[in-house]
Amino acid sequence: MRARALVVAALAVACATPAHATPPWGRPAAVATPRPAAGARARASSPAAPSLASSVPTAELPEHAPVAAGAEGPTLGATDLARLLGATKYWRATLRKLELRTASHRVQLTVDNPFALVDDRTIELPVPVRSSGGVLRVPVALVDSLPRDTSITRLIYDARRGLVLRVPPEGLVRSPRLVPTAAGLTIAFPTDGPEDAVVIGRARAHFRVRLRGLFVGALPESLPPGGLLRAARLLPASDGCAFELVVAPEAQGYRLTPSPRGDAVELALLRSDDAGAERFAPEGTGAAPMLRVVVLDPGHGGGDAGVTAQGAVEKTLTLELARALAREIEQHLAARAVLTRTDDRAVGVQQRAETANRARADVVLSLHFDGSPAPGARGVTVFCPPATYAAAAADGPQPIALLPWRDVATRHAVRSRALAEAIASQLVLRGLGPVRLREVLPEPLLGVNAPGLLIECATLTAATDRARVTSADGLDQLARALAAGLDAYRRPE
Amino acid sequence: MRRLILVLLVIAALGFATWQWVIVPRRPVAMPVPAADTLGAGLRAVQLYFVAPSGDRLVAESRELPEAATLHERVAALVAELDRGPTGAAVAAVPPGTSLLHVYLDDEGLMTVDVSRAFQQGFRGGAGAEYLAVSSLVRTLAANVPGVKRVLIVCGGEPLVTLGGHLPLDRPLDVTEIPTP
Numbered sequence: 001m002r003a004r005a006l007v008v009a010a011l012a013v014a015c016a017t018p019a020h021a022t023p024p025w026g027r028p029a030a031v032a033t034p035r036p037a038a039g040a041r042a043r044a045s046s047p048a049a050p051s052l053a054s055s056v057p058t059a060e061l062p063e064h065a066p067v068a069a070g071a072e073g074p075t076l077g078a079t080d081l082a083r084l085l086g087a088t089k090y091w092r093a094t095l096r097k098l099e100l101r102t103a104s105h106r107v108q109l110t111v112d113n114p115f116a117l118v119d120d121r122t123i124e125l126p127v128p129v130r131s132s133g134g135v136l137r138v139p140v141a142l143v144d145s146l147p148r149d150t151s152i153t154r155l156i157y158d159a160r161r162g163l164v165l166r167v168p169p170e171g172l173v174r175s176p177r178l179v180p181t182a183a184g185l186t187i188a189f190p191t192d193g194p195e196d197a198v199v200i201g202r203a204r205a206h207f208r209v210r211l212r213g214l215f216v217g218a219l220p221e222s223l224p225p226g227g228l229l230r231a232a233r234l235l236p237a238s239d240g241c242a243f244e245l246v247v248a249p250e251a252q253g254y255r256l257t258p259s260p261r262g263d264a265v266e267l268a269l270l271r272s273d274d275a276g277a278e279r280f281a282p283e284g285t286g287a288a289p290m291l292r293v294v295v296l297d298p299g300h301g302g303g304d305a306g307v308t309a310q311g312a313v314e315k316t317l318t319l320e321l322a323r324a325l326a327r328e329i330e331q332h333l334a335a336r337a338v339l340t341r342t343d344d345r346a347v348g349v350q351q352r353a354e355t356a357n358r359a360r361a362d363v364v365l366s367l368h369f370d371g372s373p374a375p376g377a378r379g380v381t382v383f384c385p386p387a388t389y390a391a392a393a394a395d396g397p398q399p400i401a402l403l404p405w406r407d408v409a410t411r412h413a414v415r416s417r418a419l420a421e422a423i424a425s426q427l428v429l430r431g432l433g434p435v436r437l438r439e440v441l442p443e444p445l446l447g448v449n450a451p452g453l454l455i456e457c458a459t460l461t462a463a464t465d466r467a468r469v470t471s472a473d474g475l476d477q478l479a480r481a482l483a484a485g486l487d488a489y490r491r492p493e
Numbered sequence: 494m495r496r497l498i499l500v501l502l503v504i505a506a507l508g509f510a511t512w513q514w515v516i517v518p519r520r521p522v523a524m525p526v527p528a529a530d531t532l533g534a535g536l537r538a539v540q541l542y543f544v545a546p547s548g549d550r551l552v553a554e555s556r557e558l559p560e561a562a563t564l565h566e567r568v569a570a571l572v573a574e575l576d577r578g579p580t581g582a583a584v585a586a587v588p589p590g591t592s593l594l595h596v597y598l599d600d601e602g603l604m605t606v607d608v609s610r611a612f613q614q615g616f617r618g619g620a621g622a623e624y625l626a627v628s629s630l631v632r633t634l635a636a637n638v639p640g641v642k643r644v645l646i647v648c649g650g651e652p653l654v655t656l657g658g659h660l661p662l663d664r665p666l667d668v669t670e671i672p673t674p
Contacts, residue, residue, distance in 0.1 A: 063540065063636065083538035086639060088560045090535055101535065103639075153639075169669070304658065307619050314619070368659070370619030374584045377548020381621040383659075386670075406661075436549055442620060443661050454659065456619050459548070 062214060064165040067140055067157065072127040074157070076143070076164050078109060078136035084166050085146075085153050098136055104151040109138060116142055140164060158216045168214050170196070173241050175217030176232075178224065183274070184251065185228045187267045189243075190217075194258035194265035196240075204247040204280050208235065209256070209267060215241035228269040253277030289415055289451070291490040294329050295338045295361040297444055298322040299368035299454075302346030307371030309460040312470050315344065318367045321457065321475045325365075328483035335362075335486075353447035363419060363486065364452035366444035369469070370459040378462035379434040380427055383454040384416040385409040386439040406446045413439075415451040423453070423485030430481045432458070432468075455482075535560040540636040541574050542629045543583035548621070551629055552583050553636075564638070568606065569593040571633055586622075586629030588615030594650065602642030603665055604634060610649040613656060620659035627656060627666070635668035643667050 065080030078098055082089045087100035087107070096111040108117035114128040116138075123145040130137045140157045143164055148154070154167040171192025179186040189211055191197065196212035215234065223229050228251045235242040247254075252273040259266050270277050298318035300306035306314025319341070326337035338359040340352040356364045370381060385407075403411065417439075424435040442454035457478055458465040468474045536557040545552045556574060561567035572593040578585035590611030597605045608630075616626060631644045643665035646653050654663045 079538065083540070083555060086537070086637075088535035088537045300658070307617075368619055370621045372544075372548040372618050372622040372625075374544050374546055374548030374622075376546045377621070379549075381549075381619075381624075383620060383624075434549075436621070438624060440624065440660060443655050443659050446661060454620060456621055459619070459621070461618075 061161075061163070062166045062168040064161075064163040067162050067164055068137065069162070070137070072130070072139070074140045074159075074162075075127075075130070075137035076140050078129075078138050080164070081138055081142075084155055084164060096131075102152055105147055107142075107146070109136060111136065116145070118145060118147065121145075156216060160216070160218060165214070165216075170212040170214075170240060173211045173213040173215045173217065176219065176243070178220055178227075178229070180224060180227070181268070183272065184268060184270045185224075187229065187245075187269070188259060188264045189267070190264045194262060197256060197258075197265040199254075199256055199278070202278070202280050204249060204251065207245040207247045207254075207280070208242055209245070210240055210242040211265065212240040219243075228271070247280070251280070253279055289418075289490055290362050291333060291335050291486060293336050293338060293359050293361050293363075294333075294486065295340065295356040295359050295364045295450070296322040296325055297340040297352050297356070297364060297366040299366060299444065301341050301344055304346055307369055307460050309371055309466055310463075312369075312460045312466050314369045314371075314460065317369055317460075317469060317475065319344065321367050321478055324475050324479035325367075325482050328479050329486065332483060333487055333490075349443055349446055352444060356448050356450060356452075361448070361450040361452075363489075364445065364448050364450050365482065366442065366452065366454040368454060368456045370456035371461045372459060373461075378459045378465050379436065380424070380432065380458060381436045381438060381456040382420045382424055383438050383440050383442040383456075384420045385413045385441045385445060385452070407441065408447060408449045409441060409445040409452055411449070412451040416453060419451055419485070419489045420453055422489040423455070423482060426481045426485040426488060430477070430484075432478065432481055457482075537561075539571060539574070540633070541571070541579075542586070542632045542636070543575075543579040544586045544622075544625050544629065546582045546584065548584070548625075551586070551625060551632065552579075554579050554581070554583065564598060565593070565596055567638065568596045568634065571637055572606075572608065572630070575629060575633055586626045588612055588617075588626065590615055598638070598640065602640050603645065604638065604641045604643070605645045605647060606630070606634065607647045607650055612646075613648045613653060616656050618657060620657070623655075623657040623659050627660065627662065631666050631668060641668060 063084055065076060065084055067074045067076055078100070079089070081087075082100050085100060085102055085107075087102045090099040090101065091097075092099070098109045100107040100109075105119055106117070109129045110116075111131045112128050114125045116123045116125055116129070123142065125139045126141050127139050129139070143155045143157050146152060146155065155164055156167050156172065157164050173192075174190040177188045177190075179188060189197065189209070191211050191213050193212045198210050199208065219232055219234060223232070228248045229245060230248055231246040233244050235244050247269055250271055251269045253270045255268040255270065255274075255277050257266055257268070258264070268277075273279075298315070298321070300315035300318060302315075304315065306318070308314065322339050326339060329335050329337040338355065338361070340355045341347045352366075370377070409416070420437050424433075424437060427433050427435050444454055445452045458469045460466050460469070469478065537560050538555055538557050541554045541556060542551040543554060544550075558570050558574070561570055569592070572587075572591060575585065575587045576589065576591050588611055590609065592609045592611070593606065594609055595605075595607040599605075616623065618626075627646065630646065634644055635641045645665040646662055652663060655661055
């Protein structure tokens, strides 16, 4: 369980936000197909689900445009260039000249002319601007000649991806450098935000560092044999970038500090346990989460019917599902189930949270059914509170952070994420998916002091989902899957 | 005889030249659009976010809109385009009839966007749809208005606690936290 908790914690925090600025919303985290939970693997020999790593999305690329590799070299469409710069285009047909204007800069390009005018500077491009198929193609070298001040969008040509990208506000992370030292090994990550780097997993086998910024470099092709670093890979992350390192057992400690020049963050892996060095996570098993009280929150009620589709009414389905799940929990998990409403009436958000907190809930599940105008929308969406760095460091020293009470559920983000993974796995294994996971603090979990999720258990506007949940055994089937997820969550791996 | 042939050749050459210049239309030269001088009406590319047909993410669509002179004009145009909907198979995310009432952008990058009541009254759906509706609006604003760091949505001039009861909107949303399409 400890190992799984670490993995889950690290991955959760790979999508995390700084503790000092917990946003009302977390990050998107489209999880298509989570891995089977531990319990599932123990009981069933189902086909292996995709690895957990695949459930964490790769950071979305910032605005970008494709680069065409022509005979004269890589070029970018002028329309794309204007879009990336946020510039307005002015075309002078008589002069065959295109002018891109931003608030404070101008770029003039002329067809079949290798000279570009950037403000009052003349730039010689390696090849002329060409007109092809009605679109001007501009050599990507122009990107490096654009002004560097903050009044114009900064662009970068990423040859590895074959794209010109807008540099995101959090900046870039470039190829790491390995520097052997007398004390061990230093890995320097060139980054625009060295102060934002954070260790999100301290186990030697899965040592994880997260940096703000878009990674535009490459990992070293080879590592020094016998060194403290055994392997390195890029982790999918929904924001910034994250690296997972396999650290040799000889390493006794590590230190993560900004470089003296402030243009990189340096991770020092140390052979000796220096004063001031951080320790790696102890390698052992952790305690399994308790599951004595499960609070079930049937969504909507009273005058708020929620989603309605072809006779299916959300408020009714959530209440019936809560009752079925309560039976499963009490009969098979030997835990107590508490419902925030037991009949068709409106219950406020605060009252729901109060019920959960008074019951000293070990877990809170807010049960809902989704509806969408998109014709292909179907399946399950799980919302869990966004993890914070402080939450990730729950077993280590934490900085003091003030947290509004309404956000108290984020304190349990790591466990909530583990719960989400466990439940999602069961739903997928039982054919009740697809399941998406979003790290967002939902309204029904405001003020809830426990691990919790909002689960949109199916999409009522999808005919297949609706037919399933309104069938005779549909809600019982869902209840059994949710109970199995709760069981997997509390079982040690 | 030779003189006659010469005269005929000259007449044929003149006829061919006339046919080329007058009768046959000039082949157009490949040019970026628009093909005429547009110094009076610049176009700006904008990025709009709609819901994918699968209903589980946003998809981006680029359009060119006339350059707006003011922040209000620009944001109003963006909201109007979101309301107009996508050109392809995607789905409009904001409830129908949504329009801009007021918009403010402070020095800290906080944009307060006041949308019409249709935004709330026209919403139908669960948490997933709510998430994408709000994300579509916030993401579109952040992508096209420089300097926006946080967005506070108000509706009809009044605070909006939540759109559909699933996600809190009573605090500004940090654009970096809003979402991967």
